[in-house]
Amino acid sequence: MVWLPPEGGGEASGITRIEAGFQQGLPVWLEPISVWSPRQDLEARAHSIPRVQFLFYALFFLSAVLAWRNYRLGRGDRRGALRVAFLNGLLAMIAWLLRASHLPQFRLEFLLFMMGTAWAVWTSVANWMYYLGLEPYVRRLWPHALITWSRLISGRVRDGLVGRDILLGATGGVAIAILQRLNVLVPSWLGLEPSWGSGHFLDLDLLLGPRQALAEGIAVPQVALFSSLFFVLMSFLVLRLVLRKDVLAVLALVALLTVVLPTEEGGHPYTYWLCIGSVNTIVALLLLRFGLLPVFVTYFVCR
16 A cells, blocks of 8 residues: 655655555554655665675675684684674574464464574584684774773673773764764755655554564674674784784775665765765774774664
8 A cells, every 4th residue: 555645745754665464454564755756766776785785795704704714713702702693693593583473383383483493503613603703803003992892892891991982983873863963954955855764763564563662672682793704803903914004994884885885864965975975984983993892882772
């Protein structure tokens, strides 16, 4: 079902239609669509998918090779890698318990349980591999980058430096969230026509009920860890080894995240590139100056 606003009302609100899906007479899916050009939107998404896939598979393969090499040579913080893997798997299982539509039949419920367990094991092994592959090289190039992160996962949550980096990450996350909103709002203030993305501010899955909302909240640390540990830190490590200078690596990282990994936040192209470039600059500077923990907290807060 598609809802269309009155004549002229969509442009004022920034929404031209709302698409909805129903099951057994109840709404199960809603999607507000802002003013956009179908051709530009589809072309932007179609061009970004191959770039993202290439970067993902390249970094994944490199992480696997580095993890295997470090494991054979006895390098790396294996205890820290196990803690990261265990925490990620635990969150994945809790999120599955809350998200899944459980059934009264043992066979069907067991199949659901196996699927949830498989996903939890996969995410645990992947994060163990990422951490073990990265940690020795990051510790050698930027000894300060993992200090507060190591203290946090070892249980030293009351450490002063840990608190400092959490506050810095929270500040960065709030700043990024504001930039993401301005990316959508500024074009409407200036009378420009948004062209990319849906531009809505709320994940509508949260409206499915408290159980689903809690599951979405539990999944946020997993997404933040994947974004900070895999995409950002791994990309920065590769660029640093190639370019051999921190400044050049930061500039290359900002360009990589801005061009290769576009978001779908919506907004006019001019404000989009300005906002997303500012977002990635904040992330890169936090990583270079303070390390992994504030970047993780930044992604956690802004999501």
